[in-house]
Amino acid sequence: xxxxxxxxxxYCVAVCALVLLVAGSAAISSAQDKAPSQAAGVDNTxxxxxxxxxxxxxxxxHKGDNATAAELARILERTWxxxxxxxxxxxxxxxxxxxxxxxxxxxxxxxxPVMHYSAKAPDPAAxxxxxxxxxxxxxxxxx
Numbered sequence: 001x002x003x004x005x006x007x008x009x010x011y012c013v014a015v016c017a018l019v020l021l022v023a024g025s026a027a028i029s030s031a032q033d034k035a036p037s038q039a040a041g042v043d044n045t046x047x048x049x050x051x052x053x054x055x056x057x058x059x060x061x062h063k064g065d066n067a068t069a070a071e072l073a074r075i076l077e078r079t080w081x082x083x084x085x086x087x088x089x090x091x092x093x094x095x096x097x098x099x100x101x102x103x104x105x106x107x108x109x110x111x112x113p114v115m116h117y118s119a120k121a122p123d124p125a126a127x128x129x130x131x132x133x134x135x136x137x138x139x140x141x142x143x
Contacts, residue, residue, distance in 0.1 A: 051138050053076040057072035107137075
């Protein structure tokens with residue numbers, strides 16, 4: 001099995017951490033806005049960090065950088081699980097279990113083929129469709 005983490009993993013982790021920090025610090029003020037504002041290209045909404053990680057993963061996949069796409073997909077999965085499944089009383093799993101399950105399933109359909117690229121080459125059209133569906137589901141979580 002090919003090692004997914006490369007020398008660029010520290011850079012990706014740093015970028016992801018920065019994305020989450022920026023998005024999280026402004027999430028409170030964005031709840032009052034009709035259209036989400038952004039900081040560093042990340043929506044200042046509850047789902048903004050997950051959307052940003054999905055976008056970065058999809059961009060890497062689209063460019064043919066499967067290792068980076070897989071790494072970002074895994075970071076997306078771990079971040080989502082920690083915050084929205086096991087994140088306490090304000091987590092989506094506690095506040096809206098049905099929506100949590102819908103988004104979680106859509107995320108899995110998107111990230112699994114990307115993460116397992118070395119075992120089976122993902123179908124680009126299927127990844128595109130799953131990515132679009134995941135982003136649509138995330139919009140529901142921002143409301």
